[in-house]
Amino acid sequence: MKYHPDIEILLKYSSGQLEPSLAVAIGLHQQNCEECQQRISELESVGGETLETIHKVFKTQDSNVVDDFDKLFSDIEALPQDSYSGEYDNLAIAQSDIPLVDQLYNRRFEEIAWQRVAPKIWRASIAMNDPGYEVELLKFSANAKIPKHTHKGNEFTLVLQGDFSDHQDRYVEGEFIVQDQSNEHQPIAGKNGCICMAITNAPLKFTGTFGPILNWFNRQ
């Protein structure tokens, strides 16, 4: 893998400051990328250190703390004895986003309500309730040409399956790519097609022949 999230994104992610949409994408990347797992645990240790060096900001009696502990322990004893486990616990994402991560990580793409927008191109938008970003899944058949487009803001792409190429490079499964408004590009899906997660903070703007039509679809 060649394209990884930048360290600043990882820092925001590791400290829990990243917007939910991006956190889902980074979480999925993390699942597939040992290198970033390593970086993230390094950054998390800064978090551990922060916790360790924090100064107490409230007053309390030691006896209260012991009472609190007894209360905590009785709560714990009242819990069911099942062994607890969570497959995605290591990711810095909300519990409520885990079903989505699980679906995408395990590639249950057939469950998705795809909407055809052009020959060989489908899309599905994902409601994340993230005010900062729009999230959609894009699916391209083998060798589909993705219309020329630019981005008004940043576009973050995570390749979920297959690959695609543009004039600069070829992007494969698991890679996380950032493009800004200066990149006008016309990607082409690989021979097995491609499914991507696209996160934008402003809609894509198509510039080619089909541009007006696709922009109209984009507004739907």
Add this chain to the structure above:
Amino acid sequence: MIHVNNWKQTTETTMQANRQNQSNLVYWPVLNPKRRNVTMVNNQDSEAAALNWRQHMCAVSENRDRAAFQALYLHFCPKIKSFYLNQGMTAMAEELTHEVFIKVWQKAASYNPEKANVSTWIFTIVRNLRIDYLRRKRLTEVSDEDTVEPGEEDTLDLDIELSRNKKKIHQVLNQLNEEQRHVLQKVYFEDKSHQLAAAELEMTPGVVKSRIRSALKVLRSQMGGE
């Protein structure tokens, strides 16, 4: 290959430190008597403490040791509560801290002493509960959807050789100087504004920004950027 690079890095850093003592540009911890109170913990002490907590945590996971759990609680509870309070979560701090320790107990078996210090592992629980809380708050503001509890059954075995990696962690973070670390802690991990971080660290906001930039630069080069 890596060794050669590290050696080169160290030599360069030392040289820079010597040069920059005069111009007061800090590349390596420079002892500033005024700021002694924020000086990092003695490395040996913190290593010993980390080992101590690791043993406690293993006692909790292997023997469900209540005394060890209580010791962890007495040590970490005030810190966690302060962490939440510092982030303005006044009403929730108590409840979230309580939840953190329930998770610590429940998830104890998934703690891997080879992989992380106890404080780091606990931090990830603290962080995720904060993420959940903020997300839940958003969701109830936007819609009335209930959050779905995932029903995961299998325990993920994280038994990978990682002691080698741990060494690297220390190396990478040690490349940051004290100021850079403090700035990253305040701005990212404690979620403080540049202004607030600046006031607490007795710097100007401009210096805070430049420390962030230089810290990111160091991390980028150390961790192998893009």
